[in-house]
Each structure stands twice: as structure tokens, then as C-alpha cells.
Amino acid sequence: MSIPQKQHLSLPKILTLGFLIIILIGTLLLSLPIATRGTHTTSVMDAFFTATSATCVTGLTLVSTAFHWTLFGQTVILFLMEIGGLGFMTFTVMLFLFMRRQMKLSTRLLAQESLNLDNLSQLSVIKLILLLSLIIQLVGAGLLLIDFYPRYGWAKGIWFSLFHAVSAFCNAGFDLFGNSLENFTNDPYVLSIMAILIIAGSFGFLVWQDLLLYPKRRRLSLHTKLALGTGTVITLISIVVYLLSENNLQVLSQHVSYGHRLMNTLFMAITPRTAGLTTLPYQHLSLASIAFTMILMFIGGTPGSTAGGVKTTTIGLLTIQSIATLRGKQDATFGHRRFTQDNIFRALTLIFVALTILAAATLILCATQPLPKNDGLQSVTFEVLAAFGTTGISLGLTPHLNVLGKLIIMFLMFIGRVGIYTVMFSILNANRKQPKYRYPEESVLIG
Amino acid sequence: MSIPQKQHLSLPKILTLGFLIIILIGTLLLSLPIATRGTHTTSVMDAFFTATSATCVTGLTLVSTAFHWTLFGQTVILFLMEIGGLGFMTFTVMLFLFMRRQMKLSTRLLAQESLNLDNLSQLSVIKLILLLSLIIQLVGAGLLLIDFYPRYGWAKGIWFSLFHAVSAFCNAGFDLFGNSLENFTNDPYVLSIMAILIIAGSFGFLVWQDLLLYPKRRRLSLHTKLALGTGTVITLISIVVYLLSENNLQVLSQHVSYGHRLMNTLFMAITPRTAGLTTLPYQHLSLASIAFTMILMFIGGTPGSTAGGVKTTTIGLLTIQSIATLRGKQDATFGHRRFTQDNIFRALTLIFVALTILAAATLILCATQPLPKNDGLQSVTFEVLAAFGTTGISLGLTPHLNVLGKLIIMFLMFIGRVGIYTVMFSILNANRKQPKYRYPEESVLIG
Ligand SMILES: [K+]
Numbered sequence: 001m002s003i004p005q006k007q008h009l010s011l012p013k014i015l016t017l018g019f020l021i022i023i024l025i026g027t028l029l030l031s032l033p034i035a036t037r038g039t040h041t042t043s044v045m046d047a048f049f050t051a052t053s054a055t056c057v058t059g060l061t062l063v064s065t066a067f068h069w070t071l072f073g074q075t076v077i078l079f080l081m082e083i084g085g086l087g088f089m090t091f092t093v094m095l096f097l098f099m100r101r102q103m104k105l106s107t108r109l110l111a112q113e114s115l116n117l118d119n120l121s122q123l124s125v126i127k128l129i130l131l132l133s134l135i136i137q138l139v140g141a142g143l144l145l146i147d148f149y150p151r152y153g154w155a156k157g158i159w160f161s162l163f164h165a166v167s168a169f170c171n172a173g174f175d176l177f178g179n180s181l182e183n184f185t186n187d188p189y190v191l192s193i194m195a196i197l198i199i200a201g202s203f204g205f206l207v208w209q210d211l212l213l214y215p216k217r218r219r220l221s222l223h224t225k226l227a228l229g230t231g232t233v234i235t236l237i238s239i240v241v242y243l244l245s246e247n248n249l250q251v252l253s254q255h256v257s258y259g260h261r262l263m264n265t266l267f268m269a270i271t272p273r274t275a276g277l278t279t280l281p282y283q284h285l286s287l288a289s290i291a292f293t294m295i296l297m298f299i300g301g302t303p304g305s306t307a308g309g310v311k312t313t314t315i316g317l318l319t320i321q322s323i324a325t326l327r328g329k330q331d332a333t334f335g336h337r338r339f340t341q342d343n344i345f346r347a348l349t350l351i352f353v354a355l356t357i358l359a360a361a362t363l364i365l366c367a368t369q370p371l372p373k374n375d376g377l378q379s380v381t382f383e384v385l386a387a388f389g390t391t392g393i394s395l396g397l398t399p400h401l402n403v404l405g406k407l408i409i410m411f412l413m414f415i416g417r418v419g420i421y422t423v424m425f426s427i428l429n430a431n432r433k434q435p436k437y438r439y440p441e442e443s444v445l446i447g
Numbered sequence: 448m449s450i451p452q453k454q455h456l457s458l459p460k461i462l463t464l465g466f467l468i469i470i471l472i473g474t475l476l477l478s479l480p481i482a483t484r485g486t487h488t489t490s491v492m493d494a495f496f497t498a499t500s501a502t503c504v505t506g507l508t509l510v511s512t513a514f515h516w517t518l519f520g521q522t523v524i525l526f527l528m529e530i531g532g533l534g535f536m537t538f539t540v541m542l543f544l545f546m547r548r549q550m551k552l553s554t555r556l557l558a559q560e561s562l563n564l565d566n567l568s569q570l571s572v573i574k575l576i577l578l579l580s581l582i583i584q585l586v587g588a589g590l591l592l593i594d595f596y597p598r599y600g601w602a603k604g605i606w607f608s609l610f611h612a613v614s615a616f617c618n619a620g621f622d623l624f625g626n627s628l629e630n631f632t633n634d635p636y637v638l639s640i641m642a643i644l645i646i647a648g649s650f651g652f653l654v655w656q657d658l659l660l661y662p663k664r665r666r667l668s669l670h671t672k673l674a675l676g677t678g679t680v681i682t683l684i685s686i687v688v689y690l691l692s693e694n695n696l697q698v699l700s701q702h703v704s705y706g707h708r709l710m711n712t713l714f715m716a717i718t719p720r721t722a723g724l725t726t727l728p729y730q731h732l733s734l735a736s737i738a739f740t741m742i743l744m745f746i747g748g749t750p751g752s753t754a755g756g757v758k759t760t761t762i763g764l765l766t767i768q769s770i771a772t773l774r775g776k777q778d779a780t781f782g783h784r785r786f787t788q789d790n791i792f793r794a795l796t797l798i799f800v801a802l803t804i805l806a807a808a809t810l811i812l813c814a815t816q817p818l819p820k821n822d823g824l825q826s827v828t829f830e831v832l833a834a835f836g837t838t839g840i841s842l843g844l845t846p847h848l849n850v851l852g853k854l855i856i857m858f859l860m861f862i863g864r865v866g867i868y869t870v871m872f873s874i875l876n877a878n879r880k881q882p883k884y885r886y887p888e889e890s891v892l893i894g
Pocket residue numbers: 057058059171172173274275276390391392
């Protein structure tokens with residue numbers, strides 16, 4: 001059952017180490033004097049935090065991206081976002097394929113599996129999708145420039161267009177305005193382009209491939225159907241909830257018309273699941289909106305995309321499976337397919353492990369951080385989920401974190417982006433030999 | 448595979464309806480004019496809430512048990528606690544046995560299973576344990592009377608001893624002092640007796656049986672080993688966390704000595720997992736203690752006991768299983784046994800379903816309840832978990848709930864006590880016929 005360990009560095013280890021190396025290079029560059037405006041330099045710790053946030057496409061910041069960093073520093077952040085967003089997107093997919101190859105050895109699932117995932121090893125498809133990603137970002141930047149040129153002139157306009165197209169497509173949440181997209185509440189054009197870029201980036205590799213090949217194949221994989229289905233359902237629910245909980249954003253200035261408020265609500269429904277660009281300060285939202293945003297950040301986006309969290313497919317699969325279990329059905333089915341036992345098992349375990357890590361992180365932060373006098377738990381939980389979901393919206397705690405707090409948030413951004421399984425597999429040395437004997441079975445009484 | 452549905456009322460339905468009927472009878476009795484002190488009567492809604500809280504051994508109250516109800520009303524509450532705590536404890540175990548009988552049909556697990564659980568159908572053992580429970584409560588009441596007689600005289604002393612012995616053993620959390628056990632911070636004798644009663648009640652039926660039969664059998668079931676093991680580990684962790692997060696309860700009055708503070712910390716480590724009797728107001732605790740208490744309330748106690756929550760065995764099993772999965776091991780093992788796949792699967796699904804219900808409840812309460820200006824999310828989450836864990840500690844939200852809020856908290860107490868699976872099975876009509884065909888398998892990319 002166990003294969004000889006030829007490769008000393010497993011793929012999970014390569015991915016984890018790869019991310020770490022990118023972050024360390026980013027830290028080095030951001031620590032250079034030329035990265036920081038004025039005469040002082042940024043501390044290594046703060047550079048480390050910023051590099052982690054950029055590479056993990058999170059967007060939590062200790063210092064203002066707009067005013068603290070020089071053009072050089074901002075360019076480093078741009079490249080970290082692009083590498084974190086795209087460079088490793090391909091890698092994750094390759095990892096998935098590698099794991100499936102391992103599973104083949106012990107399960108029968110391959111024979112019945114859909115045709116299309118296996119073609120991914122063809123480098124041509126990966127190249128095509130990377131090319132498409134770059135084209136989408138460039139077109140997005142061009143469209144943004146139409147609005148930004150009159151506002152900022154050519155030089156600043158082009159730079160802002162590029163930076164924010166990348167930040168939106170990579171769902172990174174960094175901005176050069178100093179207040180995210182709060183200047184654009186009355187600008188549905190910019191919000192629409194940003195929203196489209198965010199959605200395009202959040203689809204993820206496998207979905208893009210399926211969509212690109214659809215005209216030829218005339219069918220979608222179960223993964224794509226579930227990802228698009230769950231994503232659509234969650235977005236629709238989000239729109240309804242925010243419409244109700246914010247009363248179509250009555251919190252916005254009186255100068256924002258009804259239609260523009262609606263556009264802002266739509267944008268608000270899209271951004272928390274991983275993008276993190278916002279058109280209003282979240283501190284001003286109602287408690288229900290804040291609680292709902294936390295749930296969305298926990299869910300995150302599509303796997304194999306730039307998203308963090310436990311992922312939409314995980315939630316979709318488990319919702320279907322839970323309903324099936326509670327109704328006493330044998331199989332959890334969707335789109336005329338049933339999910340493999342192994343798939344459901346891993347999804348369920350993921351939720352439990354994520355929950356354990358998030359609870360521990362929240363507890364340690366509560367015990368060790370200087371917290372606001374009111375709403376302490378709320379700001380900690382929000383921060384923890386924003387990091388794990390790589391969403392990067394904050395209720396304001398980030399700049400007040402001490403060293404331990406920063407390290408915990410960085411760890412959460414890291415596992416949110418790289419994936420709990422990948423990180424844990426590389427730490428815990430998975431895929432060791434199975435023992436020859438097995439203990440007898442016994443069950444216990446649960447819940 | 449499917450058995451003919453002879454019984455139109457399944458066991459889960461009987462259990463769910465049984466609880467409902469007890470609650471309704473309690474509501475009726477508490478609505479009577481003789482239940483309430485003074486000239487006014489309690490509204491049906493508030494009687495309904497109190498009856499639910501008592502039957503589900505939770506302890507959340509809209510009105511002071513000590514000052515609002517007459518002796519008649521308090522007696523009704525006493526009987527509801529006893530029926531809710533003990534009467535249905537036996538029932539839950541019978542339900543478990545019934546479900547296992549159903550599982551036999553489709554799995555092979557029975558043959559390898561431990562010997563002792565099957566003997567439970569012998570009514571003699573059930574009688575023995577019920578008798579033992581009553582004896583423990585009477586002895587506890589007697590020991591309490593030694594302290595209460597000098598304080599309250601004979602009549603009040605006996606009544607208080609009885610009521611609080613039942614409330615502690617049933618982990619119900621109701622008190623007749625008006626401030627829980629806050630008068631007893633300097634009384635380690637009473638706290639010790641209460642702690643022992645709480646622990647004895649929280650063991651649950653199967654553990655008691657195993658312990659009683661141990662001298663004869665010389666072995667414990669996997670359930671008992673796991674329940675005792677997890678319970679001990681969680682209690683030890685709780686002691687350490689509360690010692691650190693409260694600095695050995697510096698929050699208590701200066702008149703409480705170091706040793707007595709330690710006793711209060713020990714009591715504090717025992718109470719949140721389901722008992723709900725407290726020696727200090729939880730509003731005064733540090734944020735870390737409050738967050739940790741929420742985690743403990745989510746976990747709850749032993750299944751088959753008076754406890755709510757997702758249960759210690761669920762958490763113990765899943766911790767062992769998650770570590771095994773993350774280390775790439777095939778089996779999750781404990782005490783030279785491996786857990787059945789079905790057991791793990793149901794435990795994982797339980798966590799996900801509980802999480803979904805709790806998140807939805809929190810969200811609706813945030814949107815609809817009149818909340819304190821500060822720490823709104825904290826008080827809502829705490830209340831939700833206190834209800835689901837049938838712990839009944841509150842940060843003060845309960846009396847401010849509107850009708851919808853009361854109904855939601857009552858629903859949470861109900862599923863916390865009766866069990867998510869039991870309630871859902873009876874609502875969703877589980878165990879229907881399986882379809883003859885199965886869809887082909889396919890897996891999706893998750894987290
Ligand atoms: K982000």
C-alpha cells in the first residue's frame with residue numbers, strides 16, 4: 001500500500017517552503033531603506049507581516065500601503081500579490097493531481113472519475129490559463145484607466161489602474177487610496193470592473209479550465225458545477241442578508257442615490273469571501289452584518305483560486321451530505337454524481353481542524369493583545385477570520401497587535417492561503433508507512 | 448436493506464414528542480396563579496421558556512427562580528429538572544441501542560463490538576442506575592443540609608438542600624439563592640459537594656454502568672475510556688487556562704483567601720461544560736476566560752448524561768481522528784481499539800450541523816434583539832452557546848430577549864438536550880427506503 005519514498009521533499013513540503021521563501025524574499029526587499037518613504041526604514045517584523053499579507057493575498061496591513069511605502073515598496077507588494085495569487089494557483093492544482101494519483105493506489109475512484117481533470121498535466125492548458133489571467137488583468141487595468149486618468153493623470157493613473165486590477169483579480173485587498181474603495185461609492189463603473197475582476201479571479205484554475213473547454217466538451221466536472229452552484233447560492237443569500245441587515249446601506253452618506261446604494265450592497269456581497277476591498281468602514285455596519293461577514297470569511301472562495309477559508313466546495317459538499325445524513329440517505333449526490341467517501345471525510349475533518357485552530361488563535365489573542373475596551377471579542381474574531389479567509393477586512397485591530405499577535409495572524413494568513421492540509425501534511429510528515437496490524441473496531445456514543 | 452416500517456412513531460419521534468409534552472405540562476403548571484408570588488400570573492410565554500429551560504436542564508431564566516416563583520412553582524421546576532435529567536437519560540441510551548440495532552443490518556461492526564453495551568436492555572441495570580442516582584442526590588442533599596441548616600433553619604434548609612442537590616446532579620443550573628453560588632465563594636465544603644454532584648451527574652448512564660460492573664468484568668468499554676479520558680483532559684486544561692487567564696481569580700473580593708480562590712477556580716473549570724452554577728458574575732471575567740468558557744459550552748458533557756453541547760466523546764474522537772488523518776494514518780485508534788468509520792462520520796457531521804445551526808441562530812439574534820451598546824456579539828454568542836450547551840450561564844441577555852429571541856434560545860436548549868440527530872431524524876423522517884440505483888462517484892477539490 002505504501003510507495004517507496006523516492007522524493008525526500010514531498011509536494012506539500014515544496015509548496016509550503018516555496019511560499020515561505022517568497023515571503024522571506026519579500027521581507028528582505030521591504031526592509032530596504034528604498035522601500036519606505038522618508039528617512040526611516042520599516043522594521044523587519046513589519047516588513048515580514050506585510051510580505052506575508054501580500055503573498056497570502058490577504059490585505060491586512062500594519063501601515064498604509066498608500067502612504068508608507070515608496071513606489072519600489074509598492075511594486076514589491078504588487079509582485080508578491082501576483083506570485084501569491086497566480087504562481088501558486090498552478091502549484092495547488094498540481095498538488096491536487098499528485099494527491100489523486102496517490103489515492104488511486106488504494107481506492108477505486110479513478111476509473112469512475114470524470115475525464116477532464118486528468119488532462120491538467122498538459123502544460124499547455126496551464127499556460128493558456130496563466131495567459132488568460134494576465135490578459136484579464138491588463139484589460140481590467142485598461143478599463144480602470146478610463147476612470148483613473150481624469151482623476152490622477154497619466155503616470156499615477158496607469159500605476160493605480162495596474163495595481164488595483166492585480167489586487168482585485170488576485171483578491172488581495174491592497175489599495176493605494178488609503179481608504180480602500182471608499183472614494184468610489186458613487187462610481188458604479190469602477191465598482192463593476194473591480195467586481196468582475198474579483199469574480200474572475202475567484203473562480204480558480206479548475207473552473208476556468210472547465211469553462212474554456214466547455215464549447216468542445218459540452219460538459220462540466222462535478223467540481224465546477226459545485227463551485228459555481230455554491231458560489232452563486234452564497235452570493236444571492238449574501239445580497240438578501242445585506243439588503244435586510246443594512247436596509248440597503250442607509251449607513252452611506254446622503255449623497256449616495258438609491259441605485260448606487262444597491263450597487264454598493266452588491267459589491268459588499270462579493271467582497272468578504274476573499275477580496276477584501278471595501279467601499280465603507282466595516283466598524284459602522286450593524287452587528288448582524290458583521291456576524292454575517294464573519295461567516296462568509298470562514299467559508300472563503302473556490303479552491304484552486306486566490307481564495308482562503310475552508311472553501312465554497314467544502315461547504316457545498318457538506319451541506320448536501322449533512323442533509324442526506326439527517327434524512328437517513330445512503331449517498332450525498334449532486335448533478336447526478338455521488339461524492340466519494342474520502343472526499344466527504346476530508347472535508348469534514350477540514351472543518352473540525354479549522355475550527356480548532358481558529359478557536360485556539362482567538363483564545364490566545366484575547367489573552368495577550370491590547371484590546372479595545374468595548375467589542376473586544378468581536379474585533380478579535382473578525383481579525384482571525386479575516387486572516388484565515390485571506391479576506392483582509394479589519395475592524396481596526398491589526399495596527400495594535402504586538403509581536404505574538406502579528407505572528408498568529410501571519411500563521412492564519414499562511415494556512416488560509418496555502419491550505420491547512422498542505423501545511424499540516426508538510427509539518428506532520430504524512431504518507432508514512434501504515435502499520436501491518438489493525439485494532440478491532442468499536443464505536444462510542446456521540447452527540 | 449430497509450426494514451418494513453411497522454412502528455409509525457419512531458424512537459427519535461417518541462423522544463422528541465416526549466420532551467415536548469413534559470415541557471407543555473410544565474408550562475401549564477407554571478402559568479397557574481399559584482405558581483407565581485404576589486397577585487399577578489406569569490405569561491404563558493415566560494412559563495414556556497422556564498419549563499423548557501428546566502426540562503432541558505439549562506438554567507437560563509427570564510425571572511429569578513428564588514423570588515418570582517412560589518414553593519409550588521419551584522417544586523414544578525424541581526420535577527422538570529429531575530424528569531429532564533434522569534427520566535430521559537435512560538431513554539437516550541435506549542435510543543442508542545435501537546440505532547445500533549439498525550446499523551447491524553448494514554455493517555459488520557456488531558460482531559467485533561464490546562460485550563457490555565448490549566446488556567443494557569436488561570431493565571435491572573437501568574433500575575439500578577436510577578436508584579443510584581436518587582441515592583446520590585439524597586446523600587448530597589443530606590451533606591448540604593449540614594451547611595444549610597445553620598444558615599436557613601430546618602424548613603428552608605431542607606428545601607434548599609434538596610433543590611440544589613437535584614439542580615447540581617442534573618446539571619440544571621437553577622438556584623434558589625438569587626445569585627447562583629456567589630454566597631459560597633468562601634465555603635469550600637458546599638462547593639466540593641456541589642462539584643462532586645455535578646461530576647457524578649455528568650458521567651452519564653453508560654459510564655456509570657461500566658464503572659458499576661467493573662469489579663466483575665475487569666474492563667471498560669471504549670465509550671467509557673474515551674468519555675473519562677476526554678473529560679479529564681478537558682478539565683485539566685480548563686484549570687490551567689482559568690488559573691492563567693484569571694490569575695487565580697484576582698477578580699474575587701479581597702476577603703477570599705488564596706486557597707479559597709483556588710477552590711473557586713477548580714469549580715469554575717467544572718461548571719461551564721454543562722452545570723451552569725457559578726460563584727461569580729461572568730461579566731467580570733477577562734475576555735480570554737469568556738472566550739474559553741464559550742468553547743467549553745460548545746463541547747458540553749458526556750453523551751447519555753444530563754449534558755448538552757456536541758459532547759466530550761465527539762471532541763475526543765475527532766481530535767484523535769484529525770491527528771491520524773493529518774499524519775496520513777489509516778485508522779484512528781484509542782485504547783487498543785479503532786473507531787468505526789460510521790462513528791467518525793456521524794461525529795464530524797454533527798459538528799458541521801451544530802455549527803450551521805449556531806451560526807444561523809447567532810445571526811438572527813444579532814439582527815432582531817435589543818442588544819447592549821457594547822460587546823453585543825459577545826453576549827449573543829455566549830447566550831447561544833450557553834443554551835446549546837445547556838449550561839445556562841449568561842452575560843445578561845436572557846431577560847431582554849423578545850418573543851423571537853426567546854423561541855430561538857428555547858430551540859437551542861431543546862436540540863442541545865434532546866440531541867441534534869434525534870430532533871432532526873424526527874423532523875426529517877430518517878430511515879426511509881434507499882433508492883435502488885446509485886450515481887457514479889466523483890470527487891471535488893476542497894480546502
Ligand atoms: K484579500
